[in-house]
Amino acid sequence: MNGATALSRWPRAGVAVPGAAALLLVAALTLGAVAVVALRAEGPGALSAADWRAGWFTVRQAALSALISVALAIPLARALSRRRFAGRDALARLMGAPFLLPSIVAILGVSAVWGRSGWVSDALASVGLPRLDIYGMPGVLLAHVFFNLPLAARLLLQAYAAIPPERWRLAAQLGVQGWALFRLVEGPALRGAIPGALAVIFAVCATSFAVALALGGGPRATTLELAIFEAAVHEFDLARAALLALLQFALCAVAALAALALAAPLATAPGLARLTERWDGASPAARIGDALAIALGCLFLGLPLLAVLLKGAPGVIGLPDAVWAAAGRSLAVALVSAALTLALALPLAALAAALPRRAALWAEAAGLLPIAASPFVLGIALFIALRPWADPAALALPLTALVNAVMAAPFALRILLPPLRQAQAEHGRLADSLGLRGLARARILYLPRLRAPLGFALGLAAALSAGDLGVIALFSRPEAPTLPLLMHLLATSRQLDAALGAALMLIGLSFGLFWLFDRWGRG
Amino acid sequence: MIALEGMVAQSGDFILRADLAIPKGAFCALIGPSGGGKSTLLLAIAGFVAVTAGRVVVAGRDLAGLAPAARPVSLLFQDNNLFPHLSVAQNVGLGLRPDLRLSAAQAARVEAALAETGLEGLGARLPDQLSGGQRQRAALARALLRDRPALLLDEPFAALGPGLRAEMLALVRAAAAPRATTVLMVTHHPGDARTADLAAFCASEDGAGRIDGARPSAALFADPPPGLAAYLGATG
Numbered sequence: 013m014n015g016a017t018a019l020s021r022w023p024r025a026g027v028a029v030p031g032a033a034a035l036l037l038v039a040a041l042t043l044g045a046v047a048v049v050a051l052r053a054e055g056p057g058a059l060s061a062a063d064w065r066a067g068w069f070t071v072r073q074a075a076l077s078a079l080i081s082v083a084l085a086i087p088l089a090r091a092l093s094r095r096r097f098a099g100r101d102a103l104a105r106l107m108g109a110p111f112l113l114p115s116i117v118a119i120l121g122v123s124a125v126w127g128r129s130g131w132v133s134d135a136l137a138s139v140g141l142p143r144l145d146i147y148g149m150p151g152v153l154l155a156h157v158f159f160n161l162p163l164a165a166r167l168l169l170q171a172y173a174a175i176p177p178e179r180w181r182l183a184a185q186l187g188v189q190g191w192a193l194f195r196l197v198e199g200p201a202l203r204g205a206i207p208g209a210l211a212v213i214f215a216v217c218a219t220s221f222a223v224a225l226a227l228g229g230g231p232r233a234t235t236l237e238l239a240i241f242e243a244a245v246h247e248f249d250l251a252r253a254a255l256l257a258l259l260q261f262a263l264c265a266v267a268a269l270a271a272l273a274l275a276a277p278l279a280t281a282p283g284l285a286r287l288t289e290r291w292d293g294a295s296p297a298a299r300i301g302d303a304l305a306i307a308l309g310c311l312f313l314g315l316p317l318l319a320v321l322l323k324g325a326p327g328v329i330g331l332p333d334a335v336w337a338a339a340g341r342s343l344a345v346a347l348v349s350a351a352l353t354l355a356l357a358l359p360l361a362a363l364a365a366a367l368p369r370r371a372a373l374w375a376e377a378a379g380l381l382p383i384a385a386s387p388f389v390l391g392i393a394l395f396i397a398l399r400p401w402a403d404p405a406a407l408a409l410p411l412t413a414l415v416n417a418v419m420a421a422p423f424a425l426r427i428l429l430p431p432l433r434q435a436q437a438e439h440g441r442l443a444d445s446l447g448l449r450g451l452a453r454a455r456i457l458y459l460p461r462l463r464a465p466l467g468f469a470l471g472l473a474a475a476l477s478a479g480d481l482g483v484i485a486l487f488s489r490p491e492a493p494t495l496p497l498l499m500h501l502l503a504t505s506r507q508l509d510a511a512l513g514a515a516l517m518l519i520g521l522s523f524g525l526f527w528l529f530d531r532w533g534r535g
Numbered sequence: 536m537i538a539l540e541g542m543v544a545q546s547g548d549f550i551l552r553a554d555l556a557i558p559k560g561a562f563c564a565l566i567g568p569s570g571g572g573k574s575t576l577l578l579a580i581a582g583f584v585a586v587t588a589g590r591v592v593v594a595g596r597d598l599a600g601l602a603p604a605a606r607p608v609s610l611l612f613q614d615n616n617l618f619p620h621l622s623v624a625q626n627v628g629l630g631l632r633p634d635l636r637l638s639a640a641q642a643a644r645v646e647a648a649l650a651e652t653g654l655e656g657l658g659a660r661l662p663d664q665l666s667g668g669q670r671q672r673a674a675l676a677r678a679l680l681r682d683r684p685a686l687l688l689d690e691p692f693a694a695l696g697p698g699l700r701a702e703m704l705a706l707v708r709a710a711a712a713p714r715a716t717t718v719l720m721v722t723h724h725p726g727d728a729r730t731a732d733l734a735a736f737c738a739s740e741d742g743a744g745r746i747d748g749a750r751p752s753a754a755l756f757a758d759p760p761p762g763l764a765a766y767l768g769a770t771g
Contacts, residue, residue, distance in 0.1 A: 178615035181583050186681075187604030188633040196629075200620045289583070291603055 023366035026450060031363025034356045035378055041418050042385040045393035046261060050254040052396050059255055062231055066239040067259055073149060073235070074217035074267075077156035078210045084157065085164035085209070086202065088309045091302035092165070093172035094290040103306070106313055107162035112472070112526050113317075114479025115159070115222040116496050117515045120503070121316030122155045123227070124323060131319070151227030152235075156220065158316060160213045161309070167212070171205035172198070177289070184291035193292050208274035215267035215383055219260065222481050236260040240388045245486060250392065257389040264384030269377070320515050327513025335498060335514050339521060342478050342495040345413045346525055349477035350470045352417030357424035357469065364425075365432040376429065380422040387415050391483040408487035412494065416477035423476075424469040431461045467533015471526035479522045495521065537563075537580070537685055537717050539746075541589035544572075544579035551575045553746035555735060559594075559684075560715040562708060563749050564728035567737030568766055572744025573721040576737070577687045580719075581610040593717075594684035609678035611691040616674035617662040623673045624649065624658030630677035648676040652706065668692075668699045672706070679710055686711060688720040697726075704730065725767055729756055738762040 023031070092103070110118060125131050126146050133143035146154060179197050188196055224235040234242075236256055244253040293302060357379070364375040394411055395404045404411065435458055443457045481496035488497055495518050502511035539555040551572035557563045565573050578584040580591055582603035591598045594607045617626045624645050631641045649658050652672040662670055671691045678686055688707070692700045704727060711718050720731070728734045734752035736759075738745045759767060 176615040178612045179618065181578075181581070181603070181610070181612070182616065182618075183633075184583070184603040185581060185606075185610060186629050186633050188629070192634045196618055196621070200618075291583075294602075 023363065024449075027359075027362050027366050030359035031366075031375070034359040035363065035375060038356060038360070038381060038418065038421060039378055041390055041393075042381040045385070045390045046254060046257050048393040048396055049250055049257065049389055052250050052254075059252065059259070062234075063239055063252070063256060063259075065232070066234040066236050066256075067263070069149075069233060070218055070235045070237075070260070071263065073152050073156070073220075073233075074214045076149075077153055077160060077217040078213040080153060081157050081160040081164045081213050082168075082206055082209050084161055084309075085168050087301070087305040088161070089165045089168035089172060090198065091305040093169055094293050095302055095306065097306075103310065106310070106317075107165060109317065109523075110159045110162050110313065112475045112479070112522055113159075114481070114496055114515075114518050114522055115155075116226070116481045116500055116503075117320055117479065117518055118158060118316065119155055119223060119226045120512065120515050121320040122151070122158055124319035125315045126151075126154055131315070147227060148230070148233040152220070152223055152233060155223045155227055156213075156217045158313065160216065162313060163216075164209045164213060165309075167209040168202060168205055171201045175201050180290055180292070189292060190295075190298075208271060211267055211271035211274050215264055215271050218264050218267055219384075219386065221388075236263070237386055237388065240386050241485070244388060244392050250396075253389065253392060257386050260386055261384050268380060268383040271383075320512065320519065324512035324516035324519075327509040327511070328516050329513075331513050331517070332510065335495070335510070335517065338493050338495040338498040338514075339517055341409060341492065342518075342521060343525075345409050345416070345494060346474040346478035346521070348410070348413040349416040349420065350474040350525075350529070352414060353420045353424050353473035354466070354470060356417060356421040357428055360421070360425050361428040361432050364429055365436055376425065379425045382418050383422045385419075387419055387483045388486065390415050390418065391486040395486065404487055405489050408484065408489065408492065409494075411487055412480075412484045413477065415483040416480055417473065420473040420476050423472055427465050427469045427472070428462065431465050432458060435461045463535065464533040467529045467531070471529030471533070474525040474529060475522040478525055479518060536592075536594065537719060538592040539576075539580075539589065540592070542579070542586055542591055543588040544575055544584050545587050546575050546578070546584045549575065549742060549744070551579070551744035551746070553589075553744075554748055555746055557717055557719060557733060557749060559717055560712070561732045562711065562718045563720070563733040563735060564731035564752060565719060565721045565735050565737055565746070566723070566725065566728045566763070566766070567744075568739050569723075571737045571739035572746070573737045574689050575744065576746065577610055577689050577719065577721060580606075580685070580687060581608050582606050607683045608685040608687055609681050609683045610687040611671070611674050611678060611689060613690045613693055616691070617670055619662050621661075622658060623654065623660050623662065623665065626662065626673055627658070627677045627680060630680035644680060645676075648680050649673075651679060651710065652676040668695050668703065671695075671703065675703075675707065675710070679714075682714060683716075685717045685719065688718065690721050690723065693723060700724070700727065725756070728752060736760065736763040736766075 092100070123130060123146075126144060127133065128143050128145060130144070137143055175197060183193055183197050218235075219237050220235055221237040221241065224233065224238045225241075228234055228238060236259060240253050240256045240260065243249045243256060293299065360375065360379045364372045364379065367375055391411065394415070398404050398407065398411075439457055443453055448456055479496055481500055484494050484497050485500075488494070490501070493501060495514060499511050499514040499518060502508075502514060536559045537555065537557040539553045542551075542553045544551045544553070549572065553576055565576065567573055575584055579586050580593065580598070582598065582601060586599070596607060598606055617623070618629075621629075624642075625635055627648055628635055628637050628641070628645050631637060631644065637645065646658065649655055652675050654669060654672050654676060657665065657669065662673070665673065674691065686707070692703045695703065707718060707720075710716075720727075722728055729752055731752045733749040734755045735746055735749035736755070738747075755763070
């Protein structure tokens with residue numbers, strides 16, 4: 013694997029110094045942040061019964077979200093892997109959407125479909141049944157499954173795509189069908205992918221903030237991240253916030269390490285994987301089952317998006333100037349955040365690709381630390397550290413961009429590392445023998461392979477940052493909000509039309525940024 | 536017997552035209568450059584690639600519209616002939632019952648097929664505990680149990696050394712002869728093709744493949760058509 017480093021063992025200074033700097037920065041901003049908050053706390057904090065309840069709720073909702081998402085993804089992935097139909101590509105793009113969708117917008121969409129005055133409740137009421145009440149666990153699960161069902165389906169589709177075509181041919185030749193086929197061909201492939209999918213979704217849901225804030229409903233349905241926010245911002249109890257952050261760190265570190273160990277990196281192309289020709293599923297029952305799985309999947313994922321589009325369209329006309337100003341701020345934050353993400357992830361990836369195997373694993377694991385970190389703890393630590401020198405509120409936007417970049421760095425690292433390693437493994441020796449070094453090596457060996465992953469990573473980082481409602485809530489002054497914060501303020505002050513209009517603009521901003529960068533990457 | 540009459544097979548943009556007649560029990564080698572359509576031919580006969588014109592007849596049956604499992608053929612791939620999580624005996628047993636609920640008599644037949652292919656006592660192993668040659672022997676054992684009139688070999692021995700390859704070919708011939716199985720084998724090795732009863736050349740021109748009948752292999756190699764002569768080169 014490490015052909016280029018077989019002789020020298022350790023990477024050259026041009027790779028080692030920036031990589032080590034990025035590594036230290038990430039470690040300081042995650043583990044260091046917890047230490048800063050804990051030191052600042054007056055006296056040892058104590059966790060209340062409510063905090064432990066929040067911890068237990070966090071675990072339960074994350075576990076249930078993961079189980080439900082993966083269970084529903086199996087029939088969906090199975091159907092998508094063996095059917096060709098018009099609109100299949102559109103569905104593929106739709107499945108990439110929830111991951112980029114700003115959580116606050118998705119929550120609005122999920123509420124518009126499943127909430128008390130949503131479409132489903134309207135339909136139930138019209139036939140005399142009671143309206144749904146999703147606040148609490150059901151709402152949190154609905155929103156999390158909406159986000160993660162497509163992620164799970166894509167991971168399982170990758171597992172389907174990895175099944176050698178001969179295996180399907182062999183099964184068809186031997187006449188293996190139905191359940192026997194599932195056990196013989198599909199089961200073993202899925203068994204390899206399911207633990208990783210469960211771990212990834214658990215880790216994502218365990219740090220959930222906006223969903224719990226909007227749909228959690230009271231102290232019985234509070235996540236740790238929400239408890240950190242309340243302890244720090246509403247009660248200014250830093251000791252408790254630090255303890256909660258440690259608890260969350262421990263919980264998420266376990267999940268994140270499991271995800272790292274178990275999950276295959278998500279393929280760069282957000283579309284469906286290569287289509288293998290199949291001979292199973294010709295029976296009427298299989299056709300009906302697949303059609304049902306695909307139709308229900310489309311409805312579940314599409315309706316909330318449609319609700320936001322339909323309800324938001326009228327609100328776009330005559331949006332107040334404040335919304336445009338907020339959109340400008342969000343755009344600036346997103347672009348800076350994307351650049352910072354790359355500035356962290358690229359040196360880290362280069363370092364991890366150049367290190368010997370065991371050390372590389374440590375570097376990669378350290379680069380993934382932010383998955384387990386709380387952006388609020390990071391925000392509070394920055395707040396504490398900067399207050400003696402500057403007014404943190406004046407730095408609200410740069411700090412938000414920095415925190416977003418740190419949180420996006422693990423995703424970017426996971427996207428960039430595999431192609432770097434592959435380039436190194438396949439042509440590293442050739443490049444060595446030709447004496448390619450430094451910039452020439454980067455230009456000839458790495459950049460051609462990295463362009464698409466770079467575009468994807470930049471687009472992802474920009475979209476996530478543009479749509480993030482999290483740490484900005486800590487710093488921002490009400491007169492200079494970002495677009496997600498303004499949307500949240502509009503929604504909570506009952507200006508729903510304006511909120512929906514802002515939501516539409518936010519969707520346009522997030523997806524537009526992703527589309528532009530991703531398109532650049534594809535040349 | 537295997538008979539292709541004006542067959543046109545299409546896989547993506549690639550088109551293969553073939554006329555070929557192999558009498559019952561004969562061993563025919565198919566040789567030609569990569570990408571010429573040799574594998575496409577086998578996939579078309581086995582029902583994995585669409586036949587858009589002409590007829591495919593095996594053992595007197597027109598195969599049009601038949602599902603892969605219903606066709607009177609067994610196909611051995613170059614690779615991935617065994618399910619990695621099933622034991623060798625289970626993999627072979629699939630040839631008798633896809634749900635693997637084997638009777639005692641069927642289990643005995645599995646043992647006999649393993650013995651015939653030189654895998655006696657290895658039935659409990661997993662495929663990755665076998666050598667490459669042993670894995671292909673197990674796939675051959677399953678084909679013997681299925682006992683279809685035609686056996687299609689898609690370079691299943693290409694990764695083996697010359698000695699092992701000769702051994703496997705002898706094994707195939709020894710197993711096919713008493714059953715009067717018609718064998719069609721794709722190969723890259725002129726030496727292997729020379730030992731066959733018949734040989735056919737798969738020519739490649741402008742992204743299309745063409746197979747124009749089989750001849751006794753001694754005759755074909757004694758007087759190769761221009762395309763085959765070019766493929767064989769100076770060493771041919």
